[in-house]
Amino acid sequence: MAGSGKSYLEGETGLWSWLTSLDHKRIGLLYFFSVAFFFLLGGIFALLIRLELFSPGALFPADMYNRFMTYHGAVMVFFVIIPGIPAILGNFFLPLQIGAKDVAFPRLNLMSWYFLMTAAVMALCTLLLGGVDTGWTFYTPYSISFKPATILMAFAVFIAGFSSILTGLNFIATVHRLRAPGMTMNRMPLFVWAIYSTAILQVLATPVLGITVLLLAMENIFNIGIFDPALGGDPVLFQHFFWFYSHPAVYIMVLPAMGVISELVTTYSRKTIFGYTAIAYSSLAIAAISFLVWGHHMFTSGQSEVAAITFSVLTMLVGVPTAIKLFNWLATLYRGSIQMTTPMLYTLGFMFIFTIGGMTGIYLATIATDIHFHDTYFVVAHFHYVMVGGTLMAIMGGAFHWLPKMVGKMYNESIARMSFVFIFIGFNVTFFPQFVLGNMGMPRRYHDYLPAFESLNKISTIGSWMIGFGFLIALYAIIQAIRSGSPAPMNPWGSKTLEWTTASPPPHENFLTTPTVTAGPYEFK
Amino acid sequence: MISMFIAMASASTFMPPAATQVAKQLNHLYAFMLISSVISFIILVGGMIYFVYKYKRKTANDKTPYISHNHTLEFIWSFIPFVIFMACFAWGAYIYKEMRTFDENALEINVYGKKWVWEFEYKDGRKITNGVDANGKLEPATMVVPVNTPVKLLLTSVKLSPEDKAVLHSFFVPAFRVKQDALPGRYTALTFTADEKGLFQVFCAEYCGTGHSSMMAKIKVVSKEDFDAWVLGEEAGGAPKEMTLADKGRAAYAKWACIGCHTLDGSPSTGPSWKGLWGNERSFNDGGKAVADENYIRESIMDPNKHVVKGFEPNKMPTFKGMISDEDITAIIEFIKTLK
């Protein structure tokens, strides 16, 4: 495997060579296409949900709506946002950014993708078995229904979790062992730091989800009673187990997004990042604290008051490193040379949306206000502001930022900007009214509602169409770039990280000569 | 000055009417948070927009200063949010404590969550559930409570039929800012003191299946006089007088043959007497202790040998699990409460 200089896209071609490729860049693209497909699927479910809620009354029967709601959540969480940034951008750029030739375990990397595909096929097969209507949270005892669809879905989540663990494991080992000479931990790009913190969460939290859904499956097959109050089990324990994973999972979804934003904000301000250490270590701090806050999902569940108060104060602590990051990005803009490219627009959109998402998190961490907002549309709006507004904005920004490197072609700036305008405005039109609906007390997971909630729901649905349209434009911009974009230079944005020091698209070996690092990642001097 | 802002903010928040003291307090907290967030939003996003405008790239070779960090600034923007967060936490925890303070003399009402209706059972035996009005339209169950009187709701989730499975529900009254999950096989409690008369909406906030979004009820807050009149059944809609809940409990006491082992006069028999049981601290053979509350009594009926009271033999009482209904258990608990 001597350095041939050929790009990773050349050489072996054909579907089979892609499906058996051990090259992290090709695997990254495999993830890109599959996650994009799942996103389309989850997006269709989202549009169906919003269509039903356009006016009170039943367009779809309640049971069908409940399935849309479940599949939207399950597909988006387990197959889009969790694998999203780490598996696509992380796979592609983590080795490049630390000057490695590949991830530590290329075969395991490919296997992770196959695990995710297996899980996805299983999850889709549940549709043939009548569908799952438990919500993506699978709360017991509702989810103990002895339906084969629920059982299959539990196994699908188990296997998706396995894929996530193996990806995380691979990235940790890569970061620990494969950094180029001179690439000390404190010289790593912040995207790598974010993926690294995420990987730790993936390895430590996902197994608990694994055992939880395994128990849920056993509960449905063998009626073992651990979560079934009729047999002496405790349904609240299921919630504890579920959120012990799923709260850190929120950070699995959003930490990589923060990493992308850190890269973008410094590149397009052409200025070194403000507070490198603070941002890097706040990722680790968020990862660590996120293990101690799961009970804030359960303030009304009947857990003890002492527990509620403890979880509330611990949750507040997560807010601090999050605020630090926002202020650091702001300070990076100060006296920069700001270029309003599409990735930068998405970055600013991220900061706008994430500020709202983060601040509303405080409303939900405060016990008394959470008692009112819990399980209302306020929560729905909050987590969409964080996870969709945050993560998806970052995915889009990152995708356009790195597209020239990935495919060696430039995209059309004005079409891409148009996608941002629709997605950003559509997003706020969709989800901001949901905060107000939550204030008014509209509970979530309703397929029908009181007339008082009608106008805001209508606005929200109209916004959802704008988002959908925006993503179609983005898709067009990407396809257009791949088909007829002008060839990308090595470093179109004047970035300082290592992936821009190799060809666009990179050769199979990433670097023809292993780079030697002598300075930090953002030395704009 | 600050309080004026808070008052202004709380008037424009789209929150539902605040019909309890707790709800009014919460509005203040909410207003404080809203003001803090608007200020932070202006600093962050306003600053962002200003910088983007001011430092727009001018030439292809703009030079930028190398600013890596600033400890003072970093300390300030870590510490100030921390202080605000802690203030929110403390204020929220304080109101939460108020929410969870139960008045001993509160009017107690049992609430059953079923798929997909709420049912209310008063101590006088009156049971309220969904009805149908003259036009055949569904009328949600309406709980009637007196104004300015503490009310305690005992929530549990029950099966609709023997083949059914009881699931989680959550009793949510937006105007009172209270919410509590109803769990199968366990009692949870909720309290409120409505200080405004009116008709208030109740939702189910925990996803529970097909009928989740129609699982609604109402709470009608009336004057004390009207409430007394309603209790007497004078007002239309009041169900005809039945046995009181405690009477039902006494009947269940005979029906399930509790009478064979549990006396009502304080003298121990095969099992402990029920007189004075309520609220008493029980010591067990295994050295454990527990206060006799709703969940303790329920557990003693369903799993009698789990905790055997000191001085009594185990394995004397069979389990009533799978036989006795949730309604009977609630009635027995009420009956025991009357045996002071």
Place this chain on the structure above:
Amino acid sequence: MSSNSQHHHFAHHFESEEHEYATSKEGVWLFLVSEILMFGGLFVGYIIYQHMYPQVFHEGAMHLDWRLGALNTIVLLFSSLTMVLGVHFSQLGDRKKAVTALAITILCGAIFMCVKYIEYSHKIHEGLLPGAWYTGETHGLSNMGLYFSFYFMMTGLHGTHVLGGMCLILWVLLRANKGEFNSHYYTPVEGVGLFWHLVDLIWIFLFPLLYLVG
């Protein structure tokens, strides 16, 4: 990563054999950490329910035969020793001894599973089954099935790991038999060995928790 020749060629993204070895070993350790956390969830559940239903867990444990559990403990401990020897001889490139040691390890795994089979069939015969299926003695307690839910979940998941471990050992045994391992390259044996020790370690916790608390 692997090759059939005597001299192992490390993958192109590593600098040296040692580099590849250390990285692979770290990967195995990280995997073991996630395994521990998965079992950890069950252990935490066990502790919570044991606290909630002390008599159920006491009576449940009385139904287990601690002698069979102890026998299995000894078998697994011994198998860990033979596994260590398997790794040791693989490293020395002593094909015969390595294969023998690994074969004994598999045999120990098989004995363990046989004993488990005897235990399981006894439980099933007596109706000592999880949750709703429990038809054994109730001891006046309502939720005896809960103990056996944990018993079967924990030993079942562990048993699956034993079976998985046996397959992995068979895989390295076949490779050892072909003479693929030597002092330059024995990573797979080492990794499988670590996994087997973890399986053993988990049993060391399961045994007192399930058999001896009564």
